[in-house]
Amino acid sequence: MLDKTVYKLHAEVCKALAHPLRIEVIDLLQTGELCFSDILETTGGLKSNLSQHLSVMVDSGILKVRKDSRCNYYSLSSSKVAKACSLMREVLIENLKKQQKLHKSILK
Amino acid sequence: MLDKTVYKLHAEVCKALAHPLRIEVIDLLQTGELCFSDILETTGGLKSNLSQHLSVMVDSGILKVRKDSRCNYYSLSSSKVAKACSLMREVLIENLKKQQKLHKSILK
DNA sequence: TTATCTGTTCATATATTTGTGAACTATTAA
DNA sequence: TTAATAGTTCACAAATATATGAACAGATAA
Numbered sequence: 583m584l585d586k587t588v589y590k591l592h593a594e595v596c597k598a599l600a601h602p603l604r605i606e607v608i609d610l611l612q613t614g615e616l617c618f619s620d621i622l623e624t625t626g627g628l629k630s631n632l633s634q635h636l637s638v639m640v641d642s643g644i645l646k647v648r649k650d651s652r653c654n655y656y657s658l659s660s661s662k663v664a665k666a667c668s669l670m671r672e673v674l675i676e677n678l679k680k681q682q683k684l685h686k687s688i689l690k
Numbered sequence: 691m692l693d694k695t696v697y698k699l700h701a702e703v704c705k706a707l708a709h710p711l712r713i714e715v716i717d718l719l720q721t722g723e724l725c726f727s728d729i730l731e732t733t734g735g736l737k738s739n740l741s742q743h744l745s746v747m748v749d750s751g752i753l754k755v756r757k758d759s760r761c762n763y764y765s766l767s768s769s770k771v772a773k774a775c776s777l778m779r780e781v782l783i784e785n786l787k788k789q790q791k792l793h794k795s796i797l798k
Numbered sequence: 799t800t801a802t803c804t805g806t807t808c809a810t811a812t813a814t815t816t817g818t819g820a821a822c823t824a825t826t827a828a
Numbered sequence: 829t830t831a832a833t834a835g836t837t838c839a840c841a842a843a844t845a846t847a848t849g850a851a852c853a854g855a856t857a858a
Contacts, residue, residue, distance in 0.1 A: 589710035589717075595782045596707040596775075601816085602697035605704065609697075618835060631817060633836055638815095643785035651825060654835070660784060662777045667704075669774035674703045676768060677751035709846085726805060739847060741806055746845095759855060762805070800858085807852070815844070822837070828830080 598642035599667060603627070603635050607656075608644075612664045615648065615657035706750035707775060711735070711743050715764075716752075720772045723756065723765035 598604060606625055610616060622632050636656055639645040644663045648655040658664055706712060714733055718724060730740050744764055747753040752771045756763040766772055 586710060586714070589713045591786075592713045592775075592779050592782055593708055593710040595778050595785075596704065596713065597815095599704040599778075600701055600708040602694060602701040605697045605700045606694070619833095622835095628818065629835065630819075630837080634816085637836080644781060652834075660781050662781050662784075666774040666777035666781070667700075669770045669777070670703050670707075671700050673752060673768050673770050673774070674700055677703075678699075705845095727803095730805095736848065737805065738807080738849075742846085745806080760804075802857075803855085805853090808850085809848100811846100811848085813844100813846070816842080818839100818841090820838085823835085825833080825835105827832075 595642050595644065598639050598644045599670070601635065603632070604639055605667065607636070607639065608658065608664060608667050611645070611656060611658050615655045617650075617653035617655050619653070621656065703750050703752065706747050706752045707778070709743065711740070712747055713775065715744070715747065716766065716772060716775050719753070719764060719766050723763045725758075725761040725763050727761070729764065 599608070603625060607621060610621060610624060618629075618632070618636070621636075622629055625632060636645065636647075640647055640656075644659055645656050646659050648657070707716070711733060715729060718729060718732060726737075726740070726744070729744075730737055733740060744753065744755075748755055748764075752767055753764050754767050756765070
């Protein structure tokens with residue numbers, strides 16, 4: 583029997599993708615680092631909430647922070663994060679299309 | 691402001707990756723479909739638990755089922771799921787290596 | 799018919815995640 | 829010094845996810 587520890591660690595990293603706000607942040611950071619207040623301006627909501635979500639992402643290793651005296655800059659730890667995220671989006675899109683076809687064939 | 695609906699749907703799909711058992715199932719199915727009892731034999735645990743996790747994965751669209759009179763065969767809905775999953779594993783491995791280096795430099 | 803095999807569904811207890819607002823810290827500006 | 833800016837941390841309530849075992853359903857075998 584295999585050791586399950588790696589599955590647990592792997593799931594921890596994947597959990598960091600499993601929230602709408604965190605997906606939105608990954609999308610935003612695809613083009614490069616952004617500081618906290620810029621992210622907040624785009625996503626909206628409470629700063630405490632955003633801060634907590636960003637810290638989940640940093641702790642899981644999908645984001646990194648660069649602290650400047652005036653601003654905290656967040657960026658993706660690897661382009662693989664953005665790539666994985668966009669693959670999952672493609673899976674979503676494919677599924678939505680399948681559903682659409684199904685609906686059409688039922689209504690026909 | 692963008693519509694957040696897509697982020698919610700996207701996160702739903704990503705949530706399906708966010709559990710150790712579900713990661714293990716994705717790993718198992720990379721080489722092709724397997725029936726419920728074979729998956730259970732490898733992963734261990736209660737059949738009710740596995741059944742519920744598989745149904746989460748099917749509902750989110752990352753797995754599909756083929757029902758035979760004697761067995762339910764599960765498979766990945768797309769190779770993109772396996773690809774995204776393995777990218778996230780690479781992110782994990784990279785992070786573990788970084789941590790290791792950090793530890794070494796502290797202990798040096 | 800009655801068993802048996804293959805799973806799913808359900809109820810429930812527990813654990814984890816999430817959102818909120820207040821309090822707090824650190825840095826810069828006046 | 830005081831005020832302002834930028835963000836983190838904390839406590840708590842509410843919402844979700846998870847594991848468990850019992851009950852259930854459908855197909856096949858005896």
